[in-house]
Amino acid sequence: MPEWLNITIRSVAAVLYLFLLTRVIGKRQLSQITFFEYIVGITIGSIAGFIATDMDGPVLHGFLALTIFALFPVLIGWLQLKSKTIRNVVDGNATVLIKDGKILEDNLKKERITTEELMEQLRMKNAFKVADVEFAVMEPNGSVSVLLKSENQPLTPKHLGLSVAPVKEPQAVIMDGVIMDEPLATIGFNRKWLKTELEKQGVALENVFLGQVDDNGQLFLDLYDDKIQVPAPQTVKLTYATLKKCQADLELYALSAQNEETKNMYELEASRLKKVVENVTPLMTR
Structure with a gap:
């Protein structure tokens, strides 16, 4: 067998076997590896490189070595699930870097982190002043978690x-100018509804790069031509404003009514509509 063909076969076999081993090891190997x-x-x-290029040694020996090394993370992972001591030895412990707005210099030295590196990590978490930080800790994977003081946290x-209704995942109903029927059906709409919404906004289907529908049934469009600005849907806001106006009108009618029975009727309806507005406010003002 020609040497180049032998190397090709070995390389392909090594890559395929590596792929199989990574599936056995799991996704954590890719997303959050330990030391x-x-x-x-x-x-x-x-x-794997040695398997592909070493023409003298038996290829099975290389695959055996790959298997043994690949099984180590699986075995260690299983032991970590059983013992916290092993987790501490393999992954290490978190280290507090800042407490009550005060930098713990000894812990910085322990983790070999400079002041500049700490400030960089804080800025990445939108914390530009050490005094604003209640607690900062270096996680075993090397990332820094930051908790701002209560007065510095966003409202x-x-x-x-206020009570806010839960938000459901928006559905992409148009991709690259093509209607996606499954997401459209998931939110209870059809192609006819979608085409009507496109006509309202004066947009042709083939000009839409991405179309998303939120849980309020509003269609948001991103066009291929970035210079064209598509107005944001106003259906929910207009509905909410209309309800508030109706409530105000009923209260005004109650104040201007001369007949006591009519006055009481308007006041009652205004009170009922007010309760409706209060119930839908979390849904329509988020």
């Missing part, structure tokens, strides 16, 4: 005592 897994990954790559509806 141990990093070392094993480098070694596996070296062995949320919960802080204001």
